[in-house]
Amino acid sequence: MTENLHHKKGNNIKEKISEDFWVKKLKGGVYSQLYTLRSERAIEFREHILEVPEDIKEKLYAVTKGDSKNYFVLICSALAINHSFYCQDEDIIINSPNLVIGGVENARKSPLFYRLKISPDLSPAEVIEVMKKEFQLAFEYRNYNYDTFRDRAADSFDMQALGQVGLRIPGLTSADPDYNVSEIQFHYQMEDSILSINYDASKFEAELIGRYGKHFLNVIRAILFARDTRIASLFLPEQGQQKELLQTFNNTFVSINEEATVVHLFEAACSAYPHHVAIQTPDVSLTYKELNSLTDALADYLLAKYELAPETVVGVMVDRSEWIIVSILGILKAGFAFLPIDPDYPVNRIRFLIGDSESPLIISESKYLPLLEGFTALDILEAPLNPNPAKVNKAVSHGLAYMIYTSGSTGLPKGVLVEHTGLTNHVNWFSRCFAVKDTDSSILVSSYSWDGNYSIIWSCLVNGGKLHILPNDQIVDTSFLLDYISRYSVTYLKLVPSFFSALIASDIFRNAISSWSLRLIVLGGEPINISHLKKYLTKYPTTLFANHYGPTEATIGATTQIIGIENLAEFSRLPVIGSPYDNCEIYILDKNRNLLPVGVTGELYIGGRGVARGYWNRRELNQEKFLNNPFKEKGRLYRTGDFGFWTNDGKIVFKGRSDFQVKIRGYRIELGEIESVLMQLDYIENAVVLVNLVDEDVKELTAFICSFEIPALERIRTDMSMLLPDFMVPNKFVLVESIPVNINGKTDQERLLALPGRVLGTFSGYLAPRNKVESELIEVLGEVLRNERIGLQDDFFALGGDSIKSIQVVSRLRQRGYQLQ
Structure with a gap:
């Protein structure tokens, strides 16, 4: 025993x-x-x-x-x-x-x-x-x-x-x-x-x-x-596999006019449809003839007034109005390149973009001139434009079309140089693929500083279509926007999926719209929520969707997947970003830049006409990211940092990124840039920013900070808002004693998330709702912000609110019978 x-x-x-x-x-x-x-x-x-x-x-x-x-x-x-x-x-x-x-x-x-x-x-x-x-x-x-x-x-x-x-x-x-x-x-x-x-x-x-x-x-x-x-x-792929990867999957050649630019295509549309409305705002309608004349006048004025060399980068910083398009087209016609600057950016960021780009001229409006002190600025509303200008078009196909800034890992944004040949190729493809005609119309939904919008702007303007430009308050009011789409028979849109999700949550969408005109919705910049596609197509089965993928460095995009009611089940089973389109190439390579066969995840490299010229004044980064194409005698590749794999039928499944970049509301963000800004604050000792997946299609930023004090949340957000756009300011701040690292000296995310940190809040005292209206407001805010304790004195944005969440709040309040002024 x-x-x-x-x-x-x-x-x-x-x-x-x-x-x-x-x-x-x-x-x-x-x-x-x-x-x-x-x-x-x-x-x-x-x-x-x-x-x-x-x-x-x-x-x-x-x-x-x-x-x-x-x-x-x-x-x-x-x-x-x-x-x-x-x-x-x-x-x-x-x-x-x-x-x-x-x-x-x-x-x-x-x-x-x-x-x-x-x-x-x-x-x-x-x-x-x-x-x-x-x-x-x-x-x-x-x-x-x-x-x-x-x-x-x-x-x-x-x-x-x-x-x-x-x-x-x-x-x-x-x-x-x-x-x-x-x-x-x-x-x-x-x-x-x-x-x-x-x-x-x-x-x-x-x-x-x-x-x-x-x-x-x-x-x-x-x-x-x-x-x-x-x-x-x-x-290493066998000969037959190499042929499949290099030729079959990348059989994208389409002949285009080598000399044409979007300016030439626009002028052809002006000749074909002079009396069609090109730009529609709440206050102004511009026909193609009128828009062409205005942009000729601006180009003529710029050439006469300023001694600028071809490809000079000229900034555009105006409100959402017809002057966005007038400014951009006038700059391009003069042979210059445009730099989009969103007026809502923090002042420090605006001044950085202008200084870093070495832009000698900013086209703006009088109310923004004080922000541009020290730079040369033109008030477009006061410019003495010739009412009978001569024709001007100095744009050339291999010239620079625009410089646009994306987030940078060093803490500073980097300027991407995009040529006319890439932009023209993209617009030609978009117009052909989606059969854009003079009877089509669209709305500029997002900021013109997001290059995804250029698919909409140029496809409208080179085909005789109508481009609607609405002020911000009408864009964020989803009920108004849906009603506007119906009333004005808008036929296609390009949206980030998170905005699309907010749009279909509207009470107007749920109640159905009898005269629904949308035939196409292009989604890009974020993963698609498939349940929302199903919800939409159940109600409006004739609308086509496109899942559009591609970085700014590839001129807006490089692949697309068409989704309709017929193939929705297949897309749900394996969501793909589609195949490379006209004159674009995708190579999926291993760490040694060898081709990978079907089903094997590797890094995506993009080739073809859309590859940008490079980054402005970033020689080392250009050598790292823009490479000679080893699979062709001529050509260049852009190394995306994105990972994915080929399917058997030549489509690509996106698997994520290799670095610390993420996409929030369509904008590509370097987490390192946010961390760098946090570390510039004298009361922050250390900081790490992580992405939190709140819902299937909703990502939020959480900042873990170390500080010698307990900083007020309002203070941090205010200080960061001076340096970063609102979409880059974290939704949540967690105070921790230290940032744990692993054996390699890198942040140990698992341990960090397990730390008993203090979530910084805005209220020192809780003020409860005092009546039914306030109670319903607090209830809606709680649902959207996923916060059970919100007081009347709390700051919406300090609690993690953003423009998309504000749309959801407005929509839910309307569903309860409230009208917001």
């Missing part, structure tokens, strides 16, 4: 040691997998049989001497190498059932794990040596309680990482494991040399698994016949 107790106690101690081993070994494991489908289907496992060539069978037996343990080490090494390539992840975890020793199954049927670091610079032989040690460790610590381990390890790593891919060899591994089957499970029958893959068909396409298996056999062959070859060379 006593001996049994001692024996049991000894076993418990051994199990605890083994359990500690696995917790420590697997800490930090990340789920890295092949691409999956979005599916509402139940889990359904299917089998894919791999035909193992005879020479591999023979060599495999000779090398392993028929020993099951040797088989296991070799096949598991190949599996880790193959999975690492397909996931483009060096940290790979393979699982197996527990081991059968001497024909006797282990009493504990807990799974075992083999964690390998797969570098492309290693050889298969080196991986095998590591795998031998992994196998020995797994054997030594095979006796442990998996249920207890799972409870302890839940907070240490992603448990999904343990079940992504597994290996079974009957006779060596348990036939009846006490754990869930892996998403991809390899089975090897030694006696018959049968190799099969069981996979979850609700997640993976059969063709992908077929490619995966074929590459796996290639790795086995390399291990057997060329084990000293570098891993990176094992996956």
